[in-house]
Amino acid sequence: MVRAGNSHMTDTASPDPIASLTDLVHSLQTEVTSLKSELAATRAESTPDVEDAPTLFNRRLLLKGAGLAAAGAAAAAVTTVAGATPAAAGGIAMTTETTNLAAASTGLRYTGSQSLGAILLVQDALYNETSYPYPAAVQGLAAGTKAANGLFGFSQVGGSAGVVGFAASQAADGVLGRSQGSGAGVHGLGTDNTRAMIAESTGTQQALWAKITSNTNTRDSIRSETAGSGSGIYASSVNGAGGKFQGKTAQVVMVPSTASSHPASGTAGALFVDSSKRLWFCKGGSNWQQIA
Helix, strand or coil: ECCEEEEEEECCCCCHHHHHHHHHHHHHHHHHHHHHHHHHHHHHHHHCCCCCCCCCCCCHHHHHHHHHHHHHHEEEHHHHHHCCCCCCCCCCCCCCCCCCCCCCCCCCCCCCCCCCEEEEEEEEECCCCHHCCCEEEEEEEECCCCCCCCCCCCCCCCCCCCCCCCCCCCCCCCCCCCCCCCCCCCCCCCCCCCCCCCCCCCCCCCCCCCCCCCCCCCCCCCCCCCCEEEEEECCCCCCCCCCCCCCCCHHHHHHCCCCCCCCCCEEECCCCEEECCCCCEEEEEEEEECCC
């Protein structure tokens, strides 16, 4: 190609950018078509992992679906913004099936307007999001097929906790434990020299409140038992009574022992009901006095 007035200078022919972009789009379209065929074959072959899950998928299907969406998005980007250079993304891209390393904090902020059952969902089987009874920023779901626990928190720092629940509203609970089976809503397990559970209040309310709301329930609101020689319940107060009892049929019920009489020795202040329904009061050691 010769420019007028400069016959001694020539331009080297360069590739047509439109043609290059067209070839790239055609290549991506071919890959999308191939991925669609593979996705359809995978759907036909896949079988659910959990029978009672409302909607199910397997991990291969999810990853291939994500690849299909990414290829389609790339093709659209080439078509609509041909010639534009994408800006470099900050941080790192999270990759599945590997350990991702980062030198700074990683966060996820949802900026949409739709109410979600979960912003971050981790599960071993897919459930219908609308069935979640407790919408949360993070949902961990275990159906028992691959994982047994929904969430696990661990800490070896003194004075800290493996899991922390905090409620800023007076009407909200810091932690809610619920069970609809034979297990407990909250199970505290203490090993070695640790307590299973501590209830502490720094305000004006009770540290622990146990309540049964069904008037047909015949169970005790609190049951305490020990396999050791300590008391089933120990209560004390710095400025008030050690125990306060109120009831419709009786304030206190003492279950008669199977022993024919009081123990040989006891603690001063102890009350004992033998198998003959006699009530004994211990003045200390072997000094017992029948009071009823």
